[in-house]
Structures are given as structure tokens and as C-alpha cells.
Amino acid sequence: MNLVRPRRGRVFAGVCAAIANRYQWNPTTVRVLTVLSLLIPGPQLIFYIILWILIPKEA
Structure with missing residues (x-):
């Protein structure tokens, strides 16, 4: 399965x-772990935004 951002869900x-x-x-x-990681100082938010840009939308 490819890494694509789904339209649903x-x-x-x-x-x-x-x-x-x-x-x-x-x-x-995955969402809970992401939110928990945002409580720790670091570049998580920047990494999330980069993934948002790089991961293509589902066709």
C-alpha cells in the first residue's frame, strides 16, 4: 500500500x-501519539507540515 493522504477518514x-x-x-x-509527541519540545510540528506537503492526496 502506498503512502497517500486519504479523502475519507x-x-x-x-x-x-x-x-x-x-x-x-x-x-x-497514530493521532494520539502525534499529539503526545507535540508536548515534547522538538521539531515535530515542522516535520508534520513537511509530511503534509510531501505526501500526495489520494486520487
Whole structure:
């Protein structure tokens, strides 16, 4: 399965849903881990925005 941002099942930009679909994980788990990682100082938000730009939308 390719890494693409889905049209359905996304909450904000679809980055977490894309990662969850690619690795067959639960999307809620990926979203919770993403939010928890934002509580730790670091470049997570910049990384998320970069993924938002780089991961293509589902056709």
C-alpha cells in the first residue's frame, strides 16, 4: 500500500491517517501519539507540515 493522504477518514490534513493506512495501524493510535509527541519540545510540528506537503492526496 502506498503512502497517500486519504479523502475519507482524515481529521486535519490526513498525515496520521496516511501513516496508519500505510503500516496498517489504528489511525486513532497514530493521532494520539502525534499529539503526545507535540508536548515534547522538538521539531515535530515542522516535520508534520513537511509530511503534509510531501505526501500526495489520494486520487
